Amino acid sequence: MSQTKPNILVIMVDQLAPAFLPVHGFDLVKAPNISKLAARGVVFDSAYCNSPLCSPSRAVFMSGQLPSRSGVYDNAAEFRADIPTWAHYLRREGYQTILSGKMHFCGPDQLHGFEDRLTTDIYPADYGWTPDWDHPEDRPSWYHNMSSVMDAGLCVRTNQLDFDDEVVFAAERALYDHVRSPDKRPFCLVASLTHPHDPYAITEEFWNLYRDDEIPLPSHVVPAGELDAHSKRLRHVCDMDNAEITEQQIRNARRAYFGAISYVDSNVGKLLKTLEATGLADDTIVVFTGDHGEMLGERGMWYKMSWFEGSARVPLIISAPGRYQPRRVAASVSLVDILPTLIDMANPQAAAALSGVDGRSLLPHCRGEGGHDEVIGEYLAEGAIAPVMMIRRGAFKFVHSPDDPDQLYDLSNDPEELANLADDPAHAEVLEDFRREAAERWNLVDIDAAVRESQRRRRVVDAALTSGKLNPWDFQPFKDASKQYMRNSIDLDDLEAMARYPRVRP
Incomplete structure (x- = not known):
């Protein structure tokens, strides 16, 4: 199969720190399918999210706009329907756009340009998780706590396994449907998993890929009193200071997390195998990425929400054999660059005409023609x-x-970010340049006011909408059973012939 515009398969994962992948040097974790994808693709060794939290990061990924521009500040901020996403742009270019899995869209619009959405989301679409900067001392019940670490270990089934198994099944079926359909538009399909996001629980199959005695403990734990101010607040938000965490619980959490990465990898393998089986592999660009990282006990911190490498870095691989030669990219790039990149893949002229976006195409990197080296978060x-x-x-x-x-931090000499150079006289000029740039780039007084006002509005609306009759915004997948399997509206032989792939008769 060959066509001018490539198909695009985006595989997105949740809370996967690239430092724990073998493609980035962590050989303990077993992820052969991701490694296979990397071996034939462009691997970005310094890729970042632009906001280390699920919903704002994914809104950046979809819109190419930073949170201060889009207004998607947190996990309960509405993603406005009038903000163009790459799904809108690709539909204008003749693509069928399909979403299977998590995207954490908040608000009534649960499509944002996708023509088809195959599953519901795992997270709520309402304003219930709105933070309150006016009362930072309060800990709402929906905040992370340390139960994910204390209860880590083996499971038979979880909410997240239910979700991801459905996501992958629906994505595989969409690929089969594509090759069986008379609709020959190119597709952009997103398969978005919720693993390896905590809770750290995984089945025996993946748990037993690892042994307790080979699970490394965090390499650097910073005493709580020596942490930076933001990390101290995160410890309060996640109730870390009130939890007694044992060494065994840390090992359990890391072992389950590594197992969850292997679970993700097995699903990547299923999707790649389906591309091969349907004859789509040669015409499909595969993008593998995540929404943010995971501290996993490093520095004494868990989860995300900070700008340290474990939290802010994301995996990013673009594989398109025959289009881009395998290579490693050292320059720093980010998820805000995904929108112009996907549009550039579909139509370079349309990409050149983009306006109102904060990202830049990654195709110069993919072609070995240079490219930018900058991330704004x-x-x-x-x-x-x-x-x-x-x-x-x-x-x-x-x-x-x-x-x-x-x-x-000088990450070339201090990749663990242990030495804050802000007070180092030898780096005073570098610091002053960054401070000047920040002052020119952001009006922090106005941004702060906009965030607080948004939080206050949403708390009023949420209190109202959760009183009386509940009308949820959560996406409800529709399936027309009258057009599935065997139905009298289609001749039996014709139906069987249409559903079989490869075709045995016209």
């Missing part, structure tokens, strides 16, 4: 009391928040 959600902004360029990462001391 904005964190405007729980655990913060003011905007927490980040700039990554070259060797340096700069983190700035009006209420906190600045942080400056």
